[in-house]
Amino acid sequence: MSEPLEVLFVCTANICRSPVMELLAREMAGEGARVTFASAGTHGYDDHPLNPDMAVTLTPGLGGEFRSRRLTREILAEADLVLTAEGSHRTHILDEQPQLHRKVFTLGQFAATIAQIPGLTGRELIAEAGARRTPPRPADDVADPYRRGAEASERATGTITAMLGEIVPRLAEQAAPEQES
Secondary structure (H helix, E strand, O other): OOOOEEEEEEEOOOOOHHHHHHHHHHHHHOOOOOEEEEEEEOOOOOOOOOOHHHHOOOOOOOOOOOOOOEOOHHHHHHOOEEEEOOHHHHHHHHHHOHHHOOOEEEHHHHHHHHOOOOOOOHHHHHHHHHHHOOOOOHHHOOOOOOOOHHHHHHHHHHHHHHHHHHHHHHHHHHHOOOOOO
């Protein structure tokens, strides 16, 4: 059996957007999916909880155990796919490590790209998306809700949920446990 697919979500401080991406993706994939989800921040600090305004947009208790972490080269190396909240995070990563360009997308860019690639899932989907990516657009970014109140947090979570709804099934489908015959 192959190793689980590893997906990393990235935002600025790893307390608003990327943890919500991680937590919602786990919830959408469900128990037993052979895909793991993690998150980190480009300019974050270790061990901070999920932002309270974002926490209330989730199923009660979903983010209670979450703790932030700062993005490192090691964390990036472990990921099969890196999905960022906005283009500036993607640029930050690729300025430091341009060799990762085939596996780093904004969340919206990846959703738009895979919509044009029917039939593929998991690692095959990621490889094809890396070769055929759509150009990043500002409309693909998830607006930063930090210190902008409950309404901004609700909008960000809604945007994330819609994009993940297109992405997670395509990643988790191939990564599901193999059936015994």
